[in-house]
Amino acid sequence: MSIDKTSATADQHIVENPDAAAGSDTAVDPRLLVREQGLAGYLNEFKRKIRGGDLGSIPVVIGLVVICITFQSLNSAFLSAKNLNDISVAMVATGMMSVGIIFVLLLGEIDLSVGSVSGVAGAIFAVLAVTHGMNEWLALIIAVVTGAAIGALHGFFFARIGAPAFAVTLAGLLFWNGFMLHLLGQNGTINLDSDGVVGKLTTYYFSDVAAAYGLAAAAVVLYFVTAFLDARRRDAAGVPSRPLSEIVLRTVLLAVVAFAAAVMFNQYKGLPLALLLFLVVLVSMDFLVRRTAYGRKVFALGGSVEASRRAGINVVAVRISVFALAGLFASVGGLFWASKIAAANQSAGSGDLLMNVIAAAVIGGTSLFGGRGRIWNALLGVMVITSIQYGLALEGTGAPIQYMITGAVLLATVLIDSVTRKTQRTAGRA
Amino acid sequence: MVHVSATPVLALRGVSKRFGAVQALTDVELEVHAGEVVALVGDNGAGKSTLVKTIAGVHPIDEGAIEWDGKAVSINKPHDAQHLGIATVYQDLALCDNIDVVGNLFLGRELRRRGVLDEVEMERRSRELLDTLSIRIPSVRIPIASLSGGQRQTVAIARSMLGEPKLVILDEPTAALGVEQTAQVLDLVERLRERGHAVILISHNMADVKAVADKVAVLRLGRNNGVFEVKSTSQEEIISAITGATDNAVTRRAARTNGEAQQ
Numbered sequence: 001m002s003i004d005k006t007s008a009t010a011d012q013h014i015v016e017n018p019d020a021a022a023g024s025d026t027a028v029d030p031r032l033l034v035r036e037q038g039l040a041g042y043l044n045e046f047k048r049k050i051r052g053g054d055l056g057s058i059p060v061v062i063g064l065v066v067i068c069i070t071f072q073s074l075n076s077a078f079l080s081a082k083n084l085n086d087i088s089v090a091m092v093a094t095g096m097m098s099v100g101i102i103f104v105l106l107l108g109e110i111d112l113s114v115g116s117v118s119g120v121a122g123a124i125f126a127v128l129a130v131t132h133g134m135n136e137w138l139a140l141i142i143a144v145v146t147g148a149a150i151g152a153l154h155g156f157f158f159a160r161i162g163a164p165a166f167a168v169t170l171a172g173l174l175f176w177n178g179f180m181l182h183l184l185g186q187n188g189t190i191n192l193d194s195d196g197v198v199g200k201l202t203t204y205y206f207s208d209v210a211a212a213y214g215l216a217a218a219a220v221v222l223y224f225v226t227a228f229l230d231a232r233r234r235d236a237a238g239v240p241s242r243p244l245s246e247i248v249l250r251t252v253l254l255a256v257v258a259f260a261a262a263v264m265f266n267q268y269k270g271l272p273l274a275l276l277l278f279l280v281v282l283v284s285m286d287f288l289v290r291r292t293a294y295g296r297k298v299f300a301l302g303g304s305v306e307a308s309r310r311a312g313i314n315v316v317a318v319r320i321s322v323f324a325l326a327g328l329f330a331s332v333g334g335l336f337w338a339s340k341i342a343a344a345n346q347s348a349g350s351g352d353l354l355m356n357v358i359a360a361a362v363i364g365g366t367s368l369f370g371g372r373g374r375i376w377n378a379l380l381g382v383m384v385i386t387s388i389q390y391g392l393a394l395e396g397t398g399a400p401i402q403y404m405i406t407g408a409v410l411l412a413t414v415l416i417d418s419v420t421r422k423t424q425r426t427a428g429r430a
Numbered sequence: 431m432v433h434v435s436a437t438p439v440l441a442l443r444g445v446s447k448r449f450g451a452v453q454a455l456t457d458v459e460l461e462v463h464a465g466e467v468v469a470l471v472g473d474n475g476a477g478k479s480t481l482v483k484t485i486a487g488v489h490p491i492d493e494g495a496i497e498w499d500g501k502a503v504s505i506n507k508p509h510d511a512q513h514l515g516i517a518t519v520y521q522d523l524a525l526c527d528n529i530d531v532v533g534n535l536f537l538g539r540e541l542r543r544r545g546v547l548d549e550v551e552m553e554r555r556s557r558e559l560l561d562t563l564s565i566r567i568p569s570v571r572i573p574i575a576s577l578s579g580g581q582r583q584t585v586a587i588a589r590s591m592l593g594e595p596k597l598v599i600l601d602e603p604t605a606a607l608g609v610e611q612t613a614q615v616l617d618l619v620e621r622l623r624e625r626g627h628a629v630i631l632i633s634h635n636m637a638d639v640k641a642v643a644d645k646v647a648v649l650r651l652g653r654n655n656g657v658f659e660v661k662s663t664s665q666e667e668i669i670s671a672i673t674g675a676t677d678n679a680v681t682r683r684a685a686r687t688n689g690e691a692q693q
Binding site for chain 2: 238302372
């Protein structure tokens with residue numbers, strides 16, 4: 001019987017895991033996160049998160065404030081209603097494309113083709129609607145569907161055939177840029193009807209002051225009601241809920257931002273259609289990512305592909321659909337781009353557009369390693385990038401300085417991300 | 431004694447699996463009844479994990495047949511296995527580090543309410559489940575990455591119980607656990623048997639096997655090497671079936687320590 005004892009005790013020693021043993025201590029575990037109720041508990045939780053390296057959107061918001069103060073002190077026109085209104089229209093094209101890129105980044109992959117695909121969408125619309133006189137709505141739908149199909153094709157090569165997404169979409173970057181140039185033909189530029197559907201995307205403003213105020217009020221009420229009902233349901237089910245004080249605090253913050261923006265828009269031309277559409281996309285895609293089973297699958301793939309596969313998730317289908325979404329939002333962004341310059345031309349989708357799209361997602365706080373990020377990152381990131389562009393333009397500084405500053409901001413974001421990840425790892429929250 | 435059904439819940443008949451030039455499994459037979467814990471043992475590379483993955487649908491079998499409740503079935507995808515009522519807790523856990531405990535428990539079978547994730551109900555059921563299994567973790571809303579190895583294992587096991595499976599496969603569930611958590615997992619295994627689940631338990635730990643298993647199926651080099659009743663079999667017999675010989679490192683060591691003890 002001596003084998004029994006030696007093998008058993010030896011095994012016990014080997015398998016003993018100090019962490020697990022400590023965790024099995026029956027006394028009150030100091031690591032249990034018991035959150036106090038009320039506002040004090042909220043603040044404590046907030047402090048604990050910051051110490052643990054979970055900075056969330058704080059660095060971006062601070063960055064935005066710094067940008068505003070800097071450019072405002074250089075030129076008082078920066079915070080004027082006109083300039084802010086222009087920024088909020090100009091950022092939509094890049095922002096839409098960033099939404100698509102965030103989906104891809106959540107998978108832990110990259111899509112380098114979004115710039116070229118956006119150019120293709122603009123060109124397809126221009127050729128169909130202007131050259132061939134097709135109905136503008138139909139041309140718009142064909143352009144967007146083509147973008148999604150191109151994305152799905154990239155996704156197919158990546159997910160089904162197993163080629164690296166980086167290489168597939170790099171090939172796509174070249175191919176679709178050539179395709180766009182081919183579509184535009186010899187002239188190279190097709191001017192759009194500025195009163196058409198696409199033309200109005202960036203030129204239409206809801207000049208009635210009620211539009212901006214109404215939207216702000218609706219957003220605040222909707223937020224409060226959903227948060228309040230959610231908390232009530234959680235209370236009823238006996239699971240921890242947000243205290244009412246926290247909901248009120250968040251609602252007040254949202255109200256301040258929303259109404260300040262509404263006042264600002266109404267001082268110039270009113271609420272821009274482009275921004276309204278961007279907000280609709282942000283809200284609906286944020287809902288898709290955080291509140292549906294599909295979004296959960298995207299996050300799961302970004303965390304562990306093998307775990308997702310074993311949980312019965314159709315990995316290939318989710319990957320293809322994510323690249324299709326990236327293509328779809330690339331083409332939507334392309335149409336906003338075409339609208340802004342009122343033409344489809346040879347430079348569309350090239351230059352620094354792709355880099356700005358990816359930079360916006362990353363500056364907003366989306367991890368390049370997959371599984372971490374929010375759709376709203378697109379808004380914050382693109383606000384930073386576009387503010388820098390417009391601020392420098394007011395100063396009359398050219399592209400060289402602008403590239404260098406945007407690059408520095410991107411580097412700073414990635415550095416902050418890396419440092420906080422390190423803190424998170426030591427705090428056990430990586 | 432626990433009631434054991436006449437027809438096995440799961441039966442493997444002459445199952446073979448090959449990876450390129452490697453014959454991982456050859457003509458393997460295995461039967462598991464409801465309310466029965468079958469320990470699957472064997473040395474490293476004996477094919478235990480491969481066998482489990484064929485049952486779970488990760489690697490479809492090349493030859494042979496799988497019977498479920500007496501009927502021949504084909505398991506080609508993890509989803510097929512889940513659908514039949516097979517839940518698997520893998521050695522490498524298969525949890526998503528970036529998703530919280532609730533999300534991981536319900537991964538792949540999220541509860542929905544009007545098409546939207548029902549986070550409240552999922553959280554409530556998660557807490558209920560973890561409470562009934564006396565599993566203690568800091569919070570059900572923190573990412574798996576924040577948990578210790580032992581805590582992750584208990585989450586993975588809890589997850590397998592959510593779908594009320596007929597067969598639970600545990601791949602070395604106690605390998606990374608401390609003394610008390612090992613005991614908790616073994617309690618869990620017994621609770622599963624009492625509730626009429628069939629359990630396949632893979633373990634290197636003979637003490638665990640003797641403690642909870644009814645039968646021991648031994649694999650050696652990808653083939654069956656005997657099925658033993660735990661009650662009427664000595665540990666030496668099982669070990670010699672695992673190593674494939676009566677003269678091996680384990681018996682030599684036993685003889686030596688016996689000799690030392692007698693001196």
